[in-house]
Amino acid sequence: MNVYILELNKSKKYYIIKTDNIEDSIKKYKNYNIEFIKDNQGINKYTKSELNIDINLKEKYEIITNMIKYGYNNVRGDFIEYLNMENYLKIKKEITEDKNLEDLCYKINNNWIIELDNKILQEKQKIENTVCFNCGRKGHYAGKCKEKYNIDGIYIENYINNIEQKNIYYSKS
Ligand SMILES: [Zn+2]
Numbered sequence: 217m218n219v220y221i222l223e224l225n226k227s228k229k230y231y232i233i234k235t236d237n238i239e240d241s242i243k244k245y246k247n248y249n250i251e252f253i254k255d256n257q258g259i260n261k262y263t264k265s266e267l268n269i270d271i272n273l274k275e276k277y278e279i280i281t282n283m284i285k286y287g288y289n290n291v292r293g294d295f296i297e298y299l300n301m302e303n304y305l306k307i308k309k310e311i312t313e314d315k316n317l318e319d320l321c322y323k324i325n326n327n328w329i330i331e332l333d334n335k336i337l338q339e340k341q342k343i344e345n346t347v348c349f350n351c352g353r354k355g356h357y358a359g360k361c362k363e364k365y366n367i368d369g370i371y372i373e374n375y376i377n378n379i380e381q382k383n384i385y386y387s388k389s
Contacts, residue, residue, distance in 0.1 A: 220238050221262065223259070223261050224256035225259070229252075232275060232278045234274070242259055265278050279295045307332065308336070
């Protein structure tokens with residue numbers, strides 16, 4: 217088992233994976249149609265992680281440090297597949313609870329915490345401005361809607377369960 221950094225064809229875009237067979241994984245990834253890889257024109261090449269740490273920490277370390285190095289929008293992986301409030305908070309928690317990881321982040325970018333807090337603030341504002349498509353009210357996504365009636369007073373049938381969980385951006389309220 218090792219961790220690899222896939223360099224995508226679009227410059228400065230990376231995908232981090234953990235696998236015991238990189239060639240196999242790349243073949244699979246071509247079939248699975250991972251959106252981030254597809255959007256960035258596929259895999260150009262890969263490099264093995266050079267971090268000299270426990271294998272169980274490697275994937276997390278690679279994705280977080282590469283996000284700080286290249287920008288959050290430029291890096292994805294199985295550990296963080298998309299960016300939303302919950303995942304930004306997860307990143308912050310992972311860093312601040314691990315002294316070694318925190319030190320590494322400060323070495324890469326002294327301002328990482330300010331930049332990450334800005335991302336969290338942006339997500340907060342996005343949620344505040346969002347209009348729930350379930351009830352029509354502002355301030356929450358449909359996945360977190362607790363309303364029984366929409367803004368016109370019409371009873372909302374419970375169709376939330378039918379929505380694919382993955383596509384919903386949750387807010388931390
Ligand atoms: Zn609602």
